[in-house]
Amino acid sequence: xxxxxxxxxxxxxxxxxxxxxxxxxxxxxxxxxxxxxxxxxxxxxxxxxxxxxxxxxxxxxxxxxxxxxxxxxxxxxxxxxxxxxxxxxxxxxxxxxxxxxxxxxxxxxxxxxxxxxxxxxxxxxxxxxxxxxxxxxxxxxxxxxxxxxxxxxxxxxxxxxxxxxxxxxxxxxxxxxx
Amino acid sequence: xxxxxxxxxxxxxxxxxxxxxxxxxxxxxxxxxxxxxxxxxxxxxxxxxxxxxxxxxxxxxxxxxxxxxxxxxxxxxxxxxxxxxxxxxxxxxxxxxxxxxxxxxxxxxxxxxxxxxxxxxxxxxxxxxxxxxxxxxxxxxxxxxxxxxxxxxxxxxxxxxxxxxxxxxxxxxxxxxx
Numbered sequence: 001x002x003x004x005x006x007x008x009x010x011x012x013x014x015x016x017x018x019x020x021x022x023x024x025x026x027x028x029x030x031x032x033x034x035x036x037x038x039x040x041x042x043x044x045x046x047x048x049x050x051x052x053x054x055x056x057x058x059x060x061x062x063x064x065x066x067x068x069x070x071x072x073x074x075x076x077x078x079x080x081x082x083x084x085x086x087x088x089x090x091x092x093x094x095x096x097x098x099x100x101x102x103x104x105x106x107x108x109x110x111x112x113x114x115x116x117x118x119x120x121x122x123x124x125x126x127x128x129x130x131x132x133x134x135x136x137x138x139x140x141x142x143x144x145x146x147x148x149x150x151x152x153x154x155x156x157x158x159x160x161x162x163x164x165x166x167x168x169x170x171x172x173x174x175x176x177x178x
Numbered sequence: 179x180x181x182x183x184x185x186x187x188x189x190x191x192x193x194x195x196x197x198x199x200x201x202x203x204x205x206x207x208x209x210x211x212x213x214x215x216x217x218x219x220x221x222x223x224x225x226x227x228x229x230x231x232x233x234x235x236x237x238x239x240x241x242x243x244x245x246x247x248x249x250x251x252x253x254x255x256x257x258x259x260x261x262x263x264x265x266x267x268x269x270x271x272x273x274x275x276x277x278x279x280x281x282x283x284x285x286x287x288x289x290x291x292x293x294x295x296x297x298x299x300x301x302x303x304x305x306x307x308x309x310x311x312x313x314x315x316x317x318x319x320x321x322x323x324x325x326x327x328x329x330x331x332x333x334x335x336x337x338x339x340x341x342x343x344x345x346x347x348x349x350x351x352x353x354x355x356x
Contacts, residue, residue, distance in 0.1 A: 002338030006204045010331070013199055021195035021324075026184045126341040136338035137346070143335075144348035146199075147328035153188070154321040160180030160314035163304040168315070170322035173351055 002136040004112065011104060014142040015097035018045065018149075023093055030089055034155050041152060044145050045092045046080025052099035054079075056138045057106050063121035063131045064110070071122040107135075180314040182290065189282060192320040193275035196223065196327075201271055208267055212333050219330060222323050223270045224258025230277035232257075234316045235284050241299035241309045242288070249300040285313075 022030055022041055030041040039047070059072045084092055110116075117132040154170040165171045200208055200219055208219040217225070237250045262270055288294075295310040332348040343349045 002335050003204075003206070006206050009204055010207060013203065017195055017199035020198045021191055025191065026181075026187055028181070028184050029188060123341070126344070129340060129342070133338065133340035133342060136335050137340075137342040140332050140335045140339050140342070140346055140348070143328045143332040144346040147325055147332065147348040147351065150321045150325035150328060154318050154325065157180050157314050157318045157321075160311065161318050162307060162311035162315075163301070164307070164311060164315040164318070166304070168318055168322040170318070170325040173325065 002132070002139075004117070004135060007135050007139045008104065008107070010139045010142060011100065014048075014146070015093070015100045018048075018146070019093045019097065022149075023090055028156060029153050032152075032156050034152055039148070039152065041149050042084070042089055042092070043080055044149055044152075045089065045096055046084035047077065048142070048145060049092065049096050049099055050076065050079045050083060051141065052096070052103050056134070057103045059121065059134055060107070060110070060131060063119050063134065064116065066121075068120050068122045068128065071124045074124050180310070180317075182295070182313060185313050185317045186282065186285070188317045188320060189278065192226075192324070193271070193278045196226075196324070197271045197275065200327075201268055206334060207331050210330075210334050212330055217326070217330065219327050220262070220267055220270070221258055222327055222330075223267065223274055224262035225255065226320070226323060227270065227274050227277055228254065228257045228261060229316075229319065230274070230281050234312070235281045237299065237312055238285070238288070238309060241297050241312065242294065244299075246298050246300045246306060249302045252302050 022045075033040040033043070054073070055075050062070055062072055087095075112131070117130065117135070119131045120128055121131065121134070123129045151170050151173050154168070158165060158171060161168070161171075200223075211218040211221070232251070233253050240248055240250055265273075290309070295308065295313070297309045298306055299309065299312070301307045329348050329351050332346070336343060336349060339346070339349075
């Protein structure tokens with residue numbers, strides 16, 4: 001089960017792991033997507049930045065300050081197509097590392113107790129959620145986008161690997177993002 | 179489409195990216211799997227090591243030396259349960275980095291030409307494959323296991339995130355590995 005310590009351990013590592021994987025990779029890996037309306041690696045990094053700015057800590061504060069009375073603001077899942085426009089990928093990776101570190105500083109400053117983690121908020125679509133669920137989702141959301149990035153990159157080699165498509169799990173994954 | 183340069187760029191980064199993501203992570207993330215008969219992060223790193231030792235460069239050499247006449251040896255997908263037993267995860271990560279660097283040294287020393295990449299070999303199950311397909315699959319195999327690792331880790335938070343399971347693509351992925 002999720003502990004705040006495990007959650008933070010993962011959240012701390014994601015920006016550096018993504019940086020190590022994709023910084024200075026050829027654009028063939030990072031600028032291509034899975035077809036119209038899908039995201040490239042570049043788009044995903046922009047989306048992760050936007051989450052730091054408007055989702056995780058802002059929603060934590062809404063729960064702590066307003067409980068269930070004030071629903072979260074809706075998260076704009078495509079804001080990065082506007083915000084990231086024209087920025088080079090290394091700049092986005094640096095920005096993600098910076099805003100993630102800020103978020104974790106804010107999280108630590110809140111000194112959350114077990115009682116805080118049980119506090120409830122209102123998600124605009126999902127209804128009642130707890131702070132514990134929100135923070136666990138923050139980490140799982142990182143992993144969901146690492147999963148997506150791996151799939152988007154593998155897709156670029158779908159033709160190149162010939163008959164091996166049958167053996168690689170990632171090639172059977174049907175893009176489950178919403 | 180795959181170029182040898184793009185393939186090598188990815189292969190060079192995978193060990194460091196995995197190291198950055200999982201080294202010293204709490205065991206809750208790295209030792210748990212998705213249920214009986216499935217793999218943990220720890221198991222996957224062991225499997226990647228075994229691939230360097232017995233799969234990619236050895237098969238490249240079989241193609242260059244014997245063409246289609248000599249089928250590849252079968253790859254033991256579960257050898258790591260024997261080979262890695264008892265080794266700490268950081269040791270496996272160091273070993274993966276070392277054997278991958280050796281493989282890439284060997285690859286560069288082969289000075290493969292475009293004509294070499296078109297050479298054919300015989301896969302014991304898939305039949306005729308080209309060297310170009312084998313090398314592209316090496317990179318896609320890395321990505322397939324990064325995809326798997328993300329999913330296995332996310333699975334550990336399936337209960338903890340509550341209703342958000344509906345929104346995260348990784349939670350809909352049904353484990354496509356064979």
